[in-house]
Amino acid sequence: MKAPLGxxxxxxxARRMGGGDKGLLSLGGQSILARVIDRLEPQVAGLAINANGDAERFDGFGLPVLPDSIDGFVxxxxxxxxxxxxxxxxxADSIVTAAxxxxxxxxxxxxxxxxxGEGMEHPLVLAATPDPEKGxxxxxxxxxxxxxxxxxxxxALEGGLRKVVLWTDRHGGREAVFPVGRIDPFFNVNTPEDLARAEEMV
Structure with a gap:
């Protein structure tokens, strides 16, 4: 199977962090974004960053920066x-996204x-984790x-759709369920408290 682009x-x-780029915050001696790149790059055929505003702030990563084509931070x-x-x-046939x-x-x-996504004409799959209450x-x-x-x-976006799962459900999207071990693999840094917790995880 051909590797997708990332x-x-x-x-x-990043309102809860006081604005700015959460990915550029330092975590264990390197930026969060550098850690994401290190993890995703070996899995894909090529990599880009989706971001708005001045692209020069990402120059150090040597990756293309793609702004949204739909205005208004949707x-x-x-x-x-x-x-x-x-x-x-x-x-390319497909992309894989990561936050x-x-x-x-x-x-x-x-x-x-x-x-x-095997067997789907147009594979459309979201990552998921088990939840004791929601399944x-x-x-x-x-x-x-x-x-x-x-x-x-x-x-769909031009028509006002904003919720990801409404669109994926419309197209028969599937889920790939990942186990949650000692840490939640999809733990994300939204607040200063989250950053401190991530430091402990590192």
Missing amino acids: VILAGGL GPLAGVLAGLDWAAEQG ADTPFFPADLVPQLQLA QVRHPTFGLWPVALRDDLRA
């Missing part, structure tokens, strides 16, 4: 669309997403997205 979603406003689906448009230019503030995601994220929780910033559905996604 897109790191760094387009959030959420992660706009970053997914930017990634799909970039992938189409590269002649820039989630440094401990699974090292086998991509193969497990691909496995869950499972989906993580909409971690997914496998087919380039073939990019125009449908663009139309």
Whole structure:
């Protein structure tokens, strides 16, 4: 199975951290974003960062920076669309997304997403973890997205859709369920308290 391209979603406003880029915060001596890159790069055929504003702040990473093509910070689906448009230019079939503030995601994220999408005409899969109360929780910033559905996604966003799972459910999206061990692999840094907890995990 062909490796997809990877897109790191760094387009959030980071309000609970006081603004700025959460991915550029230091964690255990390197930025959170550097940790995400180190984890995702071996799993994909190429990598880009989805972010808005001045792209120069990411110059040190040597990766293409893709701004949202839909205005107004409409959420992660706009970053997914930017990634799909970039992938189409590269002649790729799909992308896998990861959030820039989630440094401990699974090292086998991509193969497990691909496995869950086997047999689908256009594999569309979100990462999920078991939850004792809800059965499972989906993580909409971690997914496998087919380039073939990019125009449908663009139309949905232009029509006002914002919720990831509403769109993935519409297209028969599946889940790849990842175990939660000593730490939650999809633990993300939203607050200063989260950053302190992440330091302990490192």
